[in-house]
Amino acid sequence: GQNIDQPTEMTATEGAIVQINCTYQTSGFNGLFWYQQHAGEAPTFLSYNVLDGLEEKGRFSSFLSRSKGYSYLLLKELQMKDSASYLCAALLGQNFVFGPGTRLSVLP
Amino acid sequence: SAVISQKPSRDICQRGTSLTIQCQVDSQVTMMFWYRQQPGQSLTLIATANQGSEATYESGFVIDKFPISRPNLTFSTLTVSNMSPEDSSIYLCSAEGGQGLYNEQFFGPGTRLTVL
Numbered sequence: 001g002q003n004i005d006q007p008t009e010m011t012a013t014e015g016a017i018v019q020i021n022c023t024y025q026t027s028g029f030n031g032l033f034w035y036q037q038h039a040g041e042a043p044t045f046l047s048y049n050v051l052d053g054l055e056e057k058g059r060f061s062s063f064l065s066r067s068k069g070y071s072y073l074l075l076k077e078l079q080m081k082d083s084a085s086y087l088c089a090a091l092l093g094q095n096f097v098f099g100p101g102t103r104l105s106v107l108p
Numbered sequence: 109s110a111v112i113s114q115k116p117s118r119d120i121c122q123r124g125t126s127l128t129i130q131c132q133v134d135s136q137v138t139m140m141f142w143y144r145q146q147p148g149q150s151l152t153l154i155a156t157a158n159q160g161s162e163a164t165y166e167s168g169f170v171i172d173k174f175p176i177s178r179p180n181l182t183f184s185t186l187t188v189s190n191m192s193p194e195d196s197s198i199y200l201c202s203a204e205g206g207q208g209l210y211n212e213q214f215f216g217p218g219t220r221l222t223v224l
Binding site: 042043087 | 141148149150151153200213216217218
């Protein structure tokens with residue numbers, strides 16, 4: 001199958017840094033996406049990695065290691081509005097496969 | 109980026125009936141997708157809808173249950189046929205960005221379906 005794994009839930013404190021990990025099957029890999037989804041809303045695109053390394057975009061950064069089938073999303077200076085589900089999605093061949101999502105709760 | 113709208117936003121339906129969900133994109137896109145999302149869970153791809161060809165269904169989903177239309181490059185419909193309570197879910201339409209950047213997907217707001 002096309003397995004993508006993420007932690008189910010994470011909790012962090014406002015102002016802190018949190019890292020959400022994602023592992024995926026490497027066969028046919030064509031890119032790794034991160035989406036944010038607030039409760040009751042549609043997912044919104046956060047980042048894309050296809051080459052190894054770190055992509056930084058403001059408070060959010062995403063890292064990829066193709067050889068290890070591993071990515072993480074790094075959120076800095078956490079704000080209460082960052083409480084949401086974070087979905088890792090891999091483009092495997094032409095198939096877009098989503099992970100189970102990580103529900104992040106940011107506490108004051 | 110693409111802006112996507114869906115109709116209806118929500119519906120409550122009786123067992124055995126069918127519901128057609130419409131998805132409209134504000135620009136021409138090649139690939140459109142239909143997903144199902146159970147509360148608190150991730151997205152499950154139902155099918156890929158390309159204009160001018162039959163939809164491609166994922167394992168566990170069949171055309172008789174989820175017929176899809178793709179009459180042009182900006183519009184698609186998904187029908188949930190002969191509904192049962194197990195079909196209660198959020199149905200999301202998405203389109204690939206198509207701008208040659210990331211091939212990211214943009215999502216519609218979803219249709220919340222409850223089957224009684």
